[in-house]
Amino acid sequence: xxxxxxxxxxxxxxxxxxxxxxxxRARSKSEFLVAGRRLGPAMYSGTMxxxxxxxxxxxxxxxxxxxxxxxxxxxxxxxxxxLLALSVFFSARIARLKVYTVSEMxxxxxxxxxxxxxxxVMWAYTLMLAVTSTIAYATIFDVLFDMNRTLxxxxxxxxxxxxxxxxxxxxxxxTDMVQFVVKTIGVLLLLLPIAVVKAGGFSEMKxxxxxxxxxxxxxxxxxxxxxxxxYTFGMLIGQDIWQRVFTARGDRTARWxxxxxxxxxxxxxxxGAVIGTAAKVLYPKLASPDDAxxxxxxxxxxxxxxxxxxxxALAAVMSTSSGALIxxxxxxxxxxxxxxxxxxxxxREQHDEVKGNRAFILMMGLAVIATAIALNDVVQALTVxxxxxxxxxxxxxxxxxxxxxxxxxxxxxSVAVGGLAVIGLMATYGILAKEPVYYGLLASLAAYVAVxxxxxxxxxAVLAAWRERLAxxxxxxxxxxxxxxxxxxxxx
Numbered sequence: 001x002x003x004x005x006x007x008x009x010x011x012x013x014x015x016x017x018x019x020x021x022x023x024x025r026a027r028s029k030s031e032f033l034v035a036g037r038r039l040g041p042a043m044y045s046g047t048m049x050x051x052x053x054x055x056x057x058x059x060x061x062x063x064x065x066x067x068x069x070x071x072x073x074x075x076x077x078x079x080x081x082x083l084l085a086l087s088v089f090f091s092a093r094i095a096r097l098k099v100y101t102v103s104e105m106x107x108x109x110x111x112x113x114x115x116x117x118x119x120x121v122m123w124a125y126t127l128m129l130a131v132t133s134t135i136a137y138a139t140i141f142d143v144l145f146d147m148n149r150t151l152x153x154x155x156x157x158x159x160x161x162x163x164x165x166x167x168x169x170x171x172x173x174x175t176d177m178v179q180f181v182v183k184t185i186g187v188l189l190l191l192l193p194i195a196v197v198k199a200g201g202f203s204e205m206k207x208x209x210x211x212x213x214x215x216x217x218x219x220x221x222x223x224x225x226x227x228x229x230x231y232t233f234g235m236l237i238g239q240d241i242w243q244r245v246f247t248a249r250g251d252r253t254a255r256w257x258x259x260x261x262x263x264x265x266x267x268x269x270x271x272g273a274v275i276g277t278a279a280k281v282l283y284p285k286l287a288s289p290d291d292a293x294x295x296x297x298x299x300x301x302x303x304x305x306x307x308x309x310x311x312x313a314l315a316a317v318m319s320t321s322s323g324a325l326i327x328x329x330x331x332x333x334x335x336x337x338x339x340x341x342x343x344x345x346x347x348r349e350q351h352d353e354v355k356g357n358r359a360f361i362l363m364m365g366l367a368v369i370a371t372a373i374a375l376n377d378v379v380q381a382l383t384v385x386x387x388x389x390x391x392x393x394x395x396x397x398x399x400x401x402x403x404x405x406x407x408x409x410x411x412x413x414s415v416a417v418g419g420l421a422v423i424g425l426m427a428t429y430g431i432l433a434k435e436p437v438y439y440g441l442l443a444s445l446a447a448y449v450a451v452x453x454x455x456x457x458x459x460x461a462v463l464a465a466w467r468e469r470l471a472x473x474x475x476x477x478x479x480x481x482x483x484x485x486x487x488x489x490x491x492x
Contacts, residue, residue, distance in 0.1 A: 004307030005145075011182070011311045015163050015318065018174040022167020029353035032168035033100050033330055034246040043177060044257035047319075048244050049264045050176035050183070052079055052235065054320025055136035058187065058313055061269060062296075063289035065276020069213025073273035078227040080265030082235025087258025090401060092251035094242060096472035102239050102397065103335040108469060109400035110408035111462045117415050119335030121392050122239045126328035127368065128385035129240065133321035134160070134372040139294065140314050153372050156317070161365030164322045165358055169247060172322045179315035183268075186312025190305055191297070192271045198300045199278035208281045226434045229441065230386050237389065237397045240320075240327040251472075325368060329360040383431055391440030392419035395448045403452075404463060410452030418444025 026032040039047070057076045064072030086094075099105050103119040137156025141147040147155070163171045199205050205213075212218040235241055248254035279292040282300070286292060297309050333356060395418065396411035422440035429435045 003304045004310065007304065007307030008311055008314070011314070012159055014178065015159055015175050018178070019163025019166040019171040022163070022171030022174055024167075025170045026168045026354060029100075029357065031170060032354045032357055033326070034243060035169040035173050037095075037098070037247060038249045039173065039247045039253065039257075040249060041253050041257045041260075043173065044244075044248050044253050045260040045264070046180040047173050047176040047247070048083070048241075048258055048261035049268075050180040050315075050319035051240060051244055051323035052083055052261070052265060052320075053183065053268055053316055054133055055139075055313070055317040056132070056320075057265075057268065058183070058272065058316040059136065059139065059290060059293045061272030062276040062279065062293040063291075064219075065273035066280050066286070066292035067276070067289040068219045068273075069209065069215070069277050069280075070270075070273050071216055071218035072276055073269040074219055074224050075227050075231065076269035076272060077266055078224070078231040079235060080262045080269060081228070082232035082262075083241070083258060083265055084262035085232065086236050086241065086245070087255055087262055090236065091245050091248070091254035091258050093401065093470050094245045095248045095251060095254040097469050098246075100243070100246065101331055101335050102237065102242050102393070103331070105242075106396065106400060106411060109458075109462075109466050110396075110406070110411050111459060116336060116339050117412065118393055118396070119331050119339070121388050121415065121419060123328060123331045123336060125385040125389040126239055126324050126331060127364070127371070128382050130321055130324035130328055130364075130368045131371045131375060132382045133317050133324060134368055135375070136317040137314075139290075140310060140317065150373050154369060156314075157321075157365065157369040157372065160318055160321050160325065161362065161369070164325050165361045165365065168354075168357065168361070169243070169326060172326060173247065175322065176319045179319045182308070182315045183312045186309040186315075187275075188268070188271050191301070191309050191312075192275055194301060194305075195275045195278035195282075195296055198296075199281040205277060205281050209277065213277060213280070222434065226437070229437055230390060233390050233394050234386055237393050238327075239331055240323045243327050243330065244323070321368075325365055326361060328368070329357065329364040332364060333357055333360040384426065387422045387426065387437045387440065388419055390437055391422035391444055392416075394441065395444040399448055399452075405452055405457060406448065407452045407455045407458050409455040410448045410450075413451040414444045414448035417447035 028036070030036050053076070057079065061072065061076045064075055066072070094105070097105055097108065099108065101119070102122055103116075106118050134153055134157045138147075138149040138152040141152035141156065142149070145152075163175060167174075196202065196205075200208075217224070245254055245258070248257065275296065276289070276292050279286075279296045283292070283295055286295060293313065297306055297313075301309055337360075392415045396406070396414045399406040399414070400411065418440050421443040422436045425436035425439055426433070
C-alpha cells in the first residue's frame with residue numbers, strides 16, 4: 001500500500017498548495033467569492049462538473065448500480081439533466097445579474113423583502129450538503145488507513161477548510177480542476193474498463209445477473225420521478241450551483257460550458273451504474289450496496305492505480321464539500337448576518353470584505369466538522385434539506401425568472417407555505433417519504449399564484465431595474481478593485 005499512500009499524500013499536499021496560491025490571487029470580494037467572474041469555458045466546465053459530482057454521485061452511484069443495475073444511473077443522470085436545463089435555459093440570465101447569492105436575486109426581482117427567509121432555507125441546505133460530504137471522508141480514509149471515524153472527518157475536513165479559507169473561490173476552482181482530471185482518469189478511464197473486464201465482460205454480466213439489472217427503468221418510475229423533482233429541480237436553484245454560474249466570464253461560457261459539464265455528468269452516471277453492476281457479479285453478497293465501490297477498488301485494482309482511484313473518490317467528496325462550504329459561508333455572511341445587523345459596508349473597504357468572508361468560511365467549516373462528527377443519519381438530514389430547498393424555494397425563484405406578475409408577498413407566502421407543508425408532511429409520512437416534496441411543491445405553487453394575484457403587482461421601477469440587470473445593462477455592485485482584476489486575462 002506504500003505506493004497508494006504516496007499518491008494520496010501527494011494529492012492532499014497539492015490541494016493545500018493550491019489554497020496558498022489562491023490566497024495571493026483573491027484580492028477583492030468578487031475574486032474571493034466568485035473568482036472575479038472571469039472563468040473561461042474549459043475551467044468553468046471542469047469546476048462545474050466537479051462540484052455536482054460528489055461522494056453521493058461516485059460511491060452512491062456505484063452502490064445504486066450494485067443494487068439495481070443499469071437503472072441505478074438515474075440519480076446521477078437527473079443531476080446531469082438539471083445542470084443541462086440550468087445551462088441552456090437560465091444560466092446566461094443568472095450570470096448577467098452579477099450578484100453573489102440566490103437571495104440577492106430574489107431581492108432584486110421582488111423589491112428587497114425576501115432575503116433573510118430564503119437565506120435561512122438556503123443556509124440549511126448548503127450546511128447539510130457540506131456535512132454529508134465531510135462524513136464521506138470517514139469511509140475513504142477507513143479504506144486507506146483503517147482510520148478512526150472522528151479522526152478521518154477532522155483530517156479531511158481540515159484540509160478542505162484550510163484551502164477554502166485561504167483562497168476562497170480561486171483556491172476551490174483550482175483544486176476542482178485537479179479533482180475533475182483525477183476523477184476522469186480514476187473512474188472513467190481506469191476503474192470502469194477494469195471492472196468490466198474483471199467481471200468477464202458484458203456478456204458474462206448478463207449471464208450472471210437477472211434481466212431486470214439491464215432494464216433502463218428497472219429502478220421504478222416513481223423513484224425516477226422523485227429524483228427529477230429533488231435533483232433536477234435542485235440543480236436549478238441551489239446556491240452552490242449558482243455561485244459557480246456567477247464565476248463565468250460571459251453568457252456563452254455559462255451556457256456552453258455548463259452544457260459540456262451536464263453532458264459529462266450523464267456519462268459519469270452510466271459509468272457508475274456499470275461499475276456497480278460489475279461489482280454485483282464479483283461480490284454478490286456484500287453487506288451494503290455502498291460497500292461496492294471500496295470493495296472493488298481494494299480487491300481488483302493494481303498498486304498505484306488503486307491509490308489514484310481512491311484519490312478520485314476523495315476528489316469527488318472534496319469538490320462537493322468545498323463548494324457547499326463556500327456557498328454556506330456566503331449565504332451566512334451576505335444574506336443573514338449582514339442583513340440582521342443592517343450592515344452596508346462602503347465599497348472602499350475591500351480588504352475587510354475579503355477578511356469577513358474568510359472568517360465566515362472558517363467558522364462554517366468548523367461547524368460543519370463538528371456537526372459531521374455528531375451526526376449519524378445523514379441521509380435523513382440531507383433529505384430534509386433538499387425537501388425544504390425544493391418545496392420552499394423552487395417556485396419563487398423560477399416564478400421570478402418566468403412570471404412578471406409574481407409579487408414579493410407571493411414569494412414570501414410560497415416560501416412559508418411550502419416550507420411548513422414539507423415539515424408537516426415529513427412528520428406525518430416520514431422523512432424519507434416521497435409525499436412531502438410532492439405536496440409541498442404543489443402547496444408552494446398554489447400560495448405563490450394566489451397571493452401574487454391577490455396583491456398589487458410589483459412596482460414598475462423594480463421590474464424595470466430587474467429587466468436591466470437581466471439584460472446585462474445595469475451596473476453590478478462588485479467591488480471597486482474589480483477594475484484591477486479586469487486587467488488580468490480570463491482563466492481558460
